[in-house]
Amino acid sequence: MKSVLALFLKDVSSEMRTRYALNALVMFVVTSIAITLFAIAAETSSSLVLAGVLWILIFFSSMSGLSRTFVSEEERGTTLLLQLLAIPSVIFRGKLLFNILLMMFLNLITVLLYLLLVEDFIVKNFGIFSLTIFLGTLCLATSSTILAAIVAKANTKGTLYPVLSFPILLPLLVSVISLTKLAVEGAEWTKTIQDFQVLISYLAIALTASLLLFDFIWKE
Amino acid sequence: MTKKYLLGLVLTIIFIVSLSIPMVPFPQHWYEFPIIPGLEEKARNIFFHVPMAWVSVIAFITSLVYAIQFLRKKNSLDDIKSASAAEIGLVFCFLATVTGAIWAKFNWGMFWNWDPRQTSIFILLLIYGAYFALRSAIDIEEKRATLSAVYAIIAGLTVPFFIFVMPRITTGLHPGSGGDPNGNGPLFQSKGMASNMRVLFYLSSIGFCLLYFWMWNLRVRIQKIALTQEEKSFHE
Numbered sequence: 356m357k358s359v360l361a362l363f364l365k366d367v368s369s370e371m372r373t374r375y376a377l378n379a380l381v382m383f384v385v386t387s388i389a390i391t392l393f394a395i396a397a398e399t400s401s402s403l404v405l406a407g408v409l410w411i412l413i414f415f416s417s418m419s420g421l422s423r424t425f426v427s428e429e430e431r432g433t434t435l436l437l438q439l440l441a442i443p444s445v446i447f448r449g450k451l452l453f454n455i456l457l458m459m460f461l462n463l464i465t466v467l468l469y470l471l472l473v474e475d476f477i478v479k480n481f482g483i484f485s486l487t488i489f490l491g492t493l494c495l496a497t498s499s500t501i502l503a504a505i506v507a508k509a510n511t512k513g514t515l516y517p518v519l520s521f522p523i524l525l526p527l528l529v530s531v532i533s534l535t536k537l538a539v540e541g542a543e544w545t546k547t548i549q550d551f552q553v554l555i556s557y558l559a560i561a562l563t564a565s566l567l568l569f570d571f572i573w574k575e
Numbered sequence: 576m577t578k579k580y581l582l583g584l585v586l587t588i589i590f591i592v593s594l595s596i597p598m599v600p601f602p603q604h605w606y607e608f609p610i611i612p613g614l615e616e617k618a619r620n621i622f623f624h625v626p627m628a629w630v631s632v633i634a635f636i637t638s639l640v641y642a643i644q645f646l647r648k649k650n651s652l653d654d655i656k657s658a659s660a661a662e663i664g665l666v667f668c669f670l671a672t673v674t675g676a677i678w679a680k681f682n683w684g685m686f687w688n689w690d691p692r693q694t695s696i697f698i699l700l701l702i703y704g705a706y707f708a709l710r711s712a713i714d715i716e717e718k719r720a721t722l723s724a725v726y727a728i729i730a731g732l733t734v735p736f737f738i739f740v741m742p743r744i745t746t747g748l749h750p751g752s753g754g755d756p757n758g759n760g761p762l763f764q765s766k767g768m769a770s771n772m773r774v775l776f777y778l779s780s781i782g783f784c785l786l787y788f789w790m791w792n793l794r795v796r797i798q799k800i801a802l803t804q805e806e807k808s809f810h811e
């Protein structure tokens with residue numbers, strides 16, 4: 356656990372030094388929300404459509420940001436050093452922790468800006484909404500981290516990442532979008548049980564599979 | 576040698592029989608099929624569409640099994656087998672999508688309406704499309720084999736959800752989805768299917784499975800020869 360934390364802190368401090376990913380990602384979020392606002396303009400759109408648009412924003416911002424952790428190690432040529440210093444599962448957990456933190460921060464900004472700027476998007480049940488964002492971010496970060504590790508070894512890193520991730524993330528996206536719609540409609544908690552079950556089991560499967568398979572990717 | 580001609584003969588007979596056998600409201604003879612209400616003559620597609628979908632599932636399972644096998648033993652033959660199975664599975668998956676879309680046009684009114692079944696088969700196509708995109712993005716053979724095996728396993732974990740779970744619990748137009756009056760199981764198990772129809776259906780499924788294994792075997796053999804040739808030219 357100590358070494359996981361050390362790896363996590365190393366990633367945080369190297370990110371803080373350059374703020375490369377952070378600046379670019381915040382700008383990405385701001386730009387995409389601005390484009391959404393231009394596209395909506397003076398139209399009144401239903402909250403249900405806007406719930407879907409929110410997850411499109413979150414999906415693409417995570418797709419542009421989450422592959423950084425592994426790609427930067429490959430680019431700077433520090434992969435071999437890490438392979439010598441730590442066992443694979445430690446590296447995976449450290450990177451996962453970093454990605455979760457990054458995604459939480461980013462999604463917080465996205466959601467806050469979205470709630471403030473998109474006037475037609477009114478959430479009636481904030482409890483369901485915040486739990487959905489929290490669990491959705493957790494699931495998104497988990498399954499994206501293992502895919503980022505695969506993509507970092509391939510030639511065309513940028514374009515391949517969303518292509519590989521989309522089919523894997525789809526069960527997750529389907530249930531978070533339906534949950535967000537329920538939150539917008541102000542549904543009861545009892546209606547959300549099925550979708551939350553899907554999210555939690557998805558998280559469990561993604562985490563188990565990642566921990567089992569990461570060894571093979573990392574040693575390549 | 577004769578085996579493939581035999582398979583060709585069997586499949587031709589199945590094709591001709593399933594297209595030409597008369598469909599009547601009250602069958603009197605063994606060579607007449609009953610009409611399934613709501614499907615009528617269109618029911619003949621069941622002898623093609625369903626076996627194709629099954630074969631693609633079998634192919635994807637084979638691909639998954641050999642992917643796991645490759646990670647365990649690092650034998651490049653397993654990678655060839657896994658990738659070839661995925662290739663043929665993708666072809667059959669595409670055929671099932673097309674036959675399904677044509678069926679949907681004449682039964683439901685449009686080629687594509689995002690029925691849960693259509694959504695799930697679309698995702699299957701995406702998954703294996705992504706699989707081959709990943710394979711073509713990596714040059715080194717062993718690296719390609721390992722990474723694509725890992726991706727096949729991760730994708731394989733979500734596949735059962737799309738094939739077996741989602742279309743059965745959500746309501747849709749496809750037979751066997753939730754809310755279907757005939758119960759949420761496959762059509763061929765429902766009461767509407769007569770026993771002689773069922774025999775032809777199983778024959779057709781077996782025929783398509785054999786076709787798949789023959790194609791897969793050919794593909795693996797071709798790849799193997801290519802591999803040995805490459806090694807030979809490397810040594811010279």
